Amino acid sequence: MLGAMTTEPLTAEELLARYEAERNKRLRPDGNDQYIEAAGVFTDYLEDPHIEAPNREPIIDPVGGGVTFAFIGGGFAGLVVGARLAEAGHQVRIIEKGGDFGGTWYWNRYPGAQCDTAALIYLPLLEETGHMPTEKYTHGPEIYEHCQRIGRHFGLYDNAVFSTEVTDLTWDDDAKQWIIETNRGDRLRAKYLGAGTGPLHRPKLPGLDGIKDFKGHSFHTSRWDYAYTGGDPTGAVMDGLADKRVGIIGTGATAVQCVPHLAQSCGELFVFQRTPSSIDERNNHPIDADWFNALEPGWQEKWLLNFTTLQTGGFTDEDLVMDGWTDISQRIRDQLMINAETDGDFSPAAIQRAYHDSDNEKMAEIRGRVDTIIADDATAAALKPWYRQLCKRPCFHDHYLQAFNNPNVHLVDTEGKGVERITEAGLVANSDEYELDCIIYASGFEVGTSYTRRSGFDMTGRDGLRLSDYWAEGMLSLHGIHVAGFPNAFVVGPTQGANLISNVPHNLTEAAKTITAIIDHAEAKGATEVDVSADVEAAWVKRLEEGGRTFGGDPSCTPGYYNNEGHEAEPGSLRNRLGYPEGPVAYFDYISEWRSNGEFEGLRFG
DSSP states (O other): OOOOOOOOOSSHHHHHHHHHHHHHHHOOTTGGGGEEESOGGGGGGGSOSSOOOOOOOOOBOOTTOSEEEEEEOOSHHHHHHHHHHHHTTOOEEEEOSSSSSOTHHHHOOOTTOBOSSOHHHHSTTHHHHTOOOSBSSOBHHHHHHHHHHHHHHTTTTSSOBOSOOEEEEEEETTTTEEEEEETTSOEEEEEEEEEOOOSSSSBEEEOOTTTTTOOSEEEEGGGOOHHHHOOOTTOOOOGGGTTOEEEEEOOSHHHHHHHHHHHHHOSEEEEEESSOOOEEOOOOOBOOHHHHHTOOTTHHHHHHHHHHHHHTTOOOSOOSSOSHHHHHHHHHHHHHHHHHHHHOOOSHHHHHHHHHHHHHHHHHHHHHHHHHHOSSHHHHHHTOOOSOGGGSOOEEOSSHHHHTTSTTEEEEEOTTOOOOEEOSSEEEETTEEEEOSEEEEOOOBOOSSOHHHHHSOEEEOGGGOBHHHHTTTSOOOBTTTBOTTOTTEEEOSSTTTTOOOTTHHHHHHHHHHHHHHHHHHHHHHTOSOEEEOHHHHHHHHHHHHHHTOBSSOOTTSOSSGGGGGGSOOOHHHHGGGBOOTTOHHHHHHHHHHHHHSSOOTTEEEO
């Protein structure tokens, strides 16, 4: 018998009261401090399980030598910037701590890893490389292969330095170059420097008492240990777990993807849940080759704009992507039009009301879907998310909920408290000890920590200015790219730009075009420096602060990395979440005009 349908609250007020009660269960005074850095005695959780770093002599570039552009990070950011610069004829060197290109997709090889944004807009440079994704939501191995494809297509392997971590960056004002020092003894030089280390590469661990006492096996999902589990990233059965009792801590996007594979492989699987994810339908399907080959040139840029417009509340004639993200926005627009027909109200309050009405409807459907799948009433009740859908990253999957019907799978719902502690034999939750052979940490990555901590290095700009000091009260930039006092350096990411989180690669592809245009202009002028003044930078940040558009940050949401674990952010740290006030589409229009008119307003070419 399927789980009995839970009656939804009858009024919006009752629903909000339920949301608040569930949120309050999960609030912790330590906020982000409940997690610990994978450093010191925990550095073994950072080791590369895929390749042994090759022995090599340090690379020492002479003063004035090196490359035109060096980029730190070999994920999508480094690949798209490197591709555009190489395409324009500039010499590029990418420095990457992993053993190959891929970034997140080099590290995340857990079983079931998959993009949750449609591949046709998520995978960059599809037209340029001639690649057709095999399915609407491609799996990790194919995404990793596409990263390698970009590297080959644009010749980025030629100067790449892998299995190497940057330790320090210093601006040499005499030589007008950046000096890049690494853990391999390198002293590299480049005229221009880019950094795109991203937020999804440095694992975090739960700060649980006894975490080092466990006598069994343990690893983080971003360093999946197939030598222990058996199987492989393509989803082969992990026969090494057939007689094992395995516990996984976390039920976010990563766990949603790997739990079904663990359910097939483990003798017993215990899923420790603090907050359930919202699980909507995935409805994945193969890409039709005839349809794909009929797409007209320029299709990917058209699709990117279409998705971003719809997903951020705009209107278009058609929905090209048709996924869970655009469905959320479509519901809000439809509800707004219904409300407007009644009272003609398009005010911000009316938009907020439309959002709440459509979200209430959507989340009721998601909770109802649990009842149609889960057989056990108590398990079904525990798997229902009681918060607004965008309070946490929405998940889409057609096998996660079903896994809890397997007799070897046990949901350990902690009623928002989380795991209490770890012991030599296993872990304790709800005052009960669970003996385990293996603990898997699906605890995510560092997001709310400082940029220098996440990146693993600091930067010294002009006159000895350290980036860690300059950003001590939060990020300062122009366009999220340029930082005053750090000439010829470029930061690549969503923050203080479009701040588009649903499809991060769109931010990166636009940044690549902008950086390439700037360097082309600088080289044509014979400039030795590109910099921004502190006044211009301050004006940009002030504009963003007054606009008030941030990533996440709603403390009324259930705690998570979207909202600083439910705590009000410090004024300075809010700068690390700022986006263009008029939204991503407006930012992309703005930055396109800015880089195309030849003036590069706000920059100084010395």
